[in-house]
Amino acid sequence: MIRPLLNWRTGLSIIAIAIVSGTIFYSQFLAKKIAREERQKVAQWVEAIKMAMNDTTGMSDNLVSIIISENRTIPIIETDEKNNITQYVNLDTASIASDSNYVRNKLREFRKQNNAIVWADPRDSTRTNHYYYGHTSLLNQVRYYPLVQLLIVSLFIIITITALTTSFKSSQNQVWAGMAKETAHQLGTPLTSIQGWVEMLKDNPDNEKIVVEMEKDVNRLKLVSDRFGKIGSTxxxxxxxxxxxxxxxxxxxxxxxxxxxxxxxxxxxxxxxxxxxxxxxxxxxxxxxxxxxxxxxxxxxxxxxxxxxxxxxxxxxxxxxxxxxxxxxxxxxxxxxxxxxxxxxxxxxxxxxxxxxxxxxxxxxxxxxxxxxxxxxxxxxxx
The missing domain is CATH 3.30.565.10 (Histidine kinase-like ATPase, C-terminal domain)
Structure with a gap:
């Protein structure tokens, strides 16, 4: 019974490792793919902003408007060459209203998450703008998904092993109790017979010393039988x-x-x-x-x-x-x-x-x- 239990544990561990490893590999692959696409969208957004600023003919207004309006998820903060925040999009307006340092804190966070996209003014090399952007909720979900799955798989394994262990202990206790009661039962028949023989020996006075010692051993056997009989019972x-x-x-x-x-x-x-x-x-x-x-x-x-x-x-x-x-x-x-x-x-x-x-x-x-x-x-x- 112990070996099958160990095999179950080993099998569950291998399955868990395989599931989590596969999930981590695939989620990281998706996360990198989403990150590349997000950076590409930010770069397109930056180009659209600059196109709107430099195109005086208005011919690109429709295309620029589409590109800019399509970004509803990627938070972006723009800074100038003096590190002043000049504009931002897709940030939590409620947090901005309640916390004066919210945008500046987000800027520090975005700097740690992604490298900035830099745009230099072709007409003035001293003018540069940096565009910092953060992770979208989709990218965060993909990255944290393996951890959530690992937690779920771990809980599943713990519950399963606990159930198997409890079942094993219950079966083991039943075996112990069954063996003990069967031993007591098997001892009962010869004990009764021996007691009968002892009573017969008492009829002969010459057997007095033998009877005394035999009764001690019989009483000892009765005690052992009584002990075994109590195993399994409260x-x-x-x-x-x-x-x-x-x-x-x-x-x-x-x-x-x-x-x-x-x-x-x-x-x-x-x-x-x-x-x-x-x-x-x-x-x-x-x-x-x-x-x-x-x-x-x-x-x-x-x-x-x-x-x-x-x-x-x-x-x-x-x-x-x-x-x-x-x-x-x-x-x-x-x-x-x-x-x-x-x-x-x-x-x-x-x-x-x-x-x-x-x-x-x-x-x-x-x-x-x-x-x-x-x-x-x-x-x-x-x-």
Missing amino acids: PHLEAHNVVTQVATMIEYIRKRAPGKVSFVLNTGGVAEIIAHISPPLFDWVIENLLKNALDAMEGKGSIVVHIRQQEGEVFIDVTDSGKGIARQNIHKVFKPGFTTKKRGWGLGLSLSRRIIVQYHKGQLFVKQSEINKGTTFRIVLKN
Whole structure:
């Protein structure tokens, strides 16, 4: 499922680049073409103005009038040899009336946009006129069109990828929930059978010690089945003392850990810290973190669990003195399937994070880690 999603993203990116690149190329081609035509029209307009001034016969009046009147879009400002503004056309009359510097500001703007068309009086070389002109709205639209299209295409890609990602996550969650519930279902039948055999063994007093141990394992299996059964369903959160919950799980792991591993629970002398949790799922998270810490230490070291509350939140830090996590792997540890161990599916931390984030509306992350010095995982819960 991940590969098709990546292929979709790659395909959309290629299509977007192709569309935008083609649009930019073609719009720039059109913009240059329009700019050449506008300059040609301004040059014709200038010639028509000068023809009207120099032709005393009146023979060209009709042609001049047509050329001058046809320019309704290109703004032009004329200056003399002393840089005085002598005339202008196609400027906003309302802005001219309200702002005395409007025409002069437009002149500075036009100088940056286009080179002036210069006309020199053939009868007096000291007299020259400069005609500065600005971009028409059509040219501006053509030039800005690629940016608008880029924005639209980008929004389309973002919406599409967001929809695909949401769909992928939803499907992934359904797979997780389905697998968990099926596992719980499959465990149910042999558990019932084993419980029956245990009851039969109780009839023989010689089996007393065996029965006690078997019942512990059966109860453990029932707990595991119950945990898997709750995945995918909205758990009922209740106020519980997390100090007691964590202490119980530490004691459970301590009995199964090597003798060279020490466990410390530090609550700052506080015996009760309340948080809203689902006990079976919360215990699963703590168990996973403690087992993960044990695996990181390879038989010796220390595991310290700090619990404290502050401003409506409960912080639980699980720190080990193990081999640490490489910096490039820190963002991968919660991904399904990632593991540095020879055995295991790499699902423990992924499940733990889902339980804390999705069901408890909290946080689970790597607070810090240093190679050969250890790692600290932090859980944040609402009080």
